[in-house]
Amino acid sequence: MFLAVFSPKGSGEVSPDATLMQQLLRRDVGAFEELYERHSRIVYSLVLRILRQGSTAEEVVQDVFLQLWRNSAQYDLSRPFVPWLLTLARNRALDQLRLKSERQRRREEQTEQFPQIASAAPEYEQALDEKRRAERVRLLIGSLPIAQKKAIELAYFEGLSHSEIAASLKEPLGTVKSWIRSGLLRLKESLRATS
Amino acid sequence: MDSQWLAAFKGKFTGNIVNSNDQFRELIEAYAIGSLDAPERAQLEAHLASGCDDCEKALQEARWLVSQLAYLAPNAEPSDMLKGRLLQTVRAEAAGSAARRQVVGGAGIPSWLWAGVAALLLFSLYSAWIAHKMHDEVAYLQQQAKIEQAERERLEAELGAAKTQAHEAMIWSDPKSKKIMLRPKDPKMPDLEAMWHPDMGLVVRGWKVPSPGEKRMLQLWLIPKAGGKPMPSMTLWPDANGKFSAMVENPPDTMSDTQALAITEEPIGGSPQPTSAPMWVGGVS
Structure with missing residues (x-):
């Protein structure tokens, strides 16, 4: 959709x-x-x-x-x-x-x-200027549970794979997959909501 | 590491192969962020390669979305030195590119070289024009020199003729000169006359004298008193009217030692001694 x-x-x-x-x-x-x-x-x-x-x-x-x-x-x-x-x-x-x-x-x-x-x-990119979009990204990711936020940061800033993140956080692989995907989807919905 | 992902592959995906669009769509965000493990990544890439438009569009948005995570990084400012280094490098490369464009482009030849070629061409054309002009001037000058030379020769000839005429006139008019009549052996031929001045020379004249034979001319001889061989003197050639007047400033012998003058017909150019009988003879003393 x-x-x-x-x-x-x-x-x-x-x-x-x-x-x-x-x-x-x-x-x-x-x-x-x-x-x-x-x-x-x-x-x-x-x-x-x-x-x-x-x-x-x-x-x-x-x-x-x-x-x-x-x-x-x-x-x-x-x-x-x-x-x-x-x-x-x-x-x-x-x-x-x-x-x-x-x-x-x-x-x-x-x-x-x-x-x-x-x-x-995406069309909603135009709804926010860069500064406000950055604030929205920080706000949304910052609102996530710490472990979920950490999983996303390990993927993005450390370049780790699902397996590596799971090993690092000592969490089940499926949980890590879910955290990353759901976090990104929430971010997308948040940004879309501004348009 | 290999054993880890193999274990994960066997544990999580054996018997649970990703094989529907929805399942692939669940991998898109993880693929965009780069966290998919190797087996899932390979399956998704194969699926994308098969041309699934929905997944491709989802991937485009997911990539954009992932790029926004950069804003999670704490704000930081690069040093001014970094900017300085970058601009220095870029400016140097831009200058190098501009120089290469001047050499390769447009023909590849820098403007100063074009200017040099143009200047050389102009100089060559100018030199050729100057050379042509000088050649014409030289030819003109040579022609003028020839004309002037001919004119000078003509004037010299006229002057010489005038001098000769004056000299002859002086010989003819001077009381010291002795007139000598040369009588023809052939009575049909006219008489000739000569005037000999002891100092100024000898002049011989004739009128209505027939032209000598082909390749022949008349020649004057001085016959010595002592009975020696005839002494060759000037050659004579009557004009179309049979007239001639010739002068010898320095005869080969003196008048007092000469018995008579004689004229014979000789080959063109004269002879050192007579080759024919005298046609005219005149006693001197």
Whole structure:
């Protein structure tokens, strides 16, 4: 049912980020600087949360924005920019976290290219600006039981699998699966409710 | 790790294979966040690859939703040094790209090189034009020089002729000159006359003299008193009217030592000694 409200943005509508990315294709340093000003804080916050070390986090953020600069042609301008950028940053940070592990080697091939990301944002994305949407996300996840919140954070910030989370929290695997899915569905409903 | 997921696979999914859309839909959010264990992930990816539009759309939204979890991270600010490093790198790469575009693009040739080529082309055209112009000027000057040379030769010839005429006139008018009549052996031929000045030379004139035979001309000889061989002197050639006037400024012998003058017909260019009988003879002293 909720899929009914999930559709691409109105055709012909170009976001400021997409415009800046177009300018980036022409090697516009000014556009790059503006993209950095607009998104470096959330990217850095996310990477720092994953890596918990400032200097390493800055190295990853630098890699992310340089990849943005050097491989801007790979970005599909019709796709939502911020989720794509955050997914790219998360993958890079998790790769760093898993450095030298077998999983890292498995992931390397995936991260050579830009990550897969939603081809379009849900309609309710427009109902809230970024700041209010961030508040809503924190409020909703913060309202979850601690263990459920922890399971989601381990999945998202640590990159752990269901089995790994279950082992870490010493909870049944099915419970962990349920916590993660239900938490994300509640978040979705919460965001939809604002539209 | 392998034994763990194998155990989980056997324990949770053996006999409970995911095989319906609803069951796959329950895996979408976990797949988007990356927490699916390997067996479930493989099953879902196979299902997505089969082209299930509903699951694909659900996955698109789930990916967007998962990306929003980034806002759970505590706010933090990167250092100014990071921005400085990034902009420094980006500006350097942008400058490099611009330089490469200048070399490769549009033809790939930088503007200064085009300017150089244009300047070289203009210089070449200018040089060719100058060379052509100089060639024309040289040809013109050469032609002018030829004209002037011909004019100078003509003037010199006229001057020489005038001098000769003046010289001859002086010889003819000077009282010291001696007139010598040369009588023809053939009575049908006209008389010739000569005037010899001891210092200024000898002049011979004739009128209505027939032209010599083909490749022949007349030649003057001085016959010495001592009875030696005739001494060759100038050659003569009557004009179309049979007229001629020739002068020798320095005859081969003096008048006092010369017995007579004689004229013979000789081959073109003259002879060192007579090859035919005298046609005219005149006594000198």
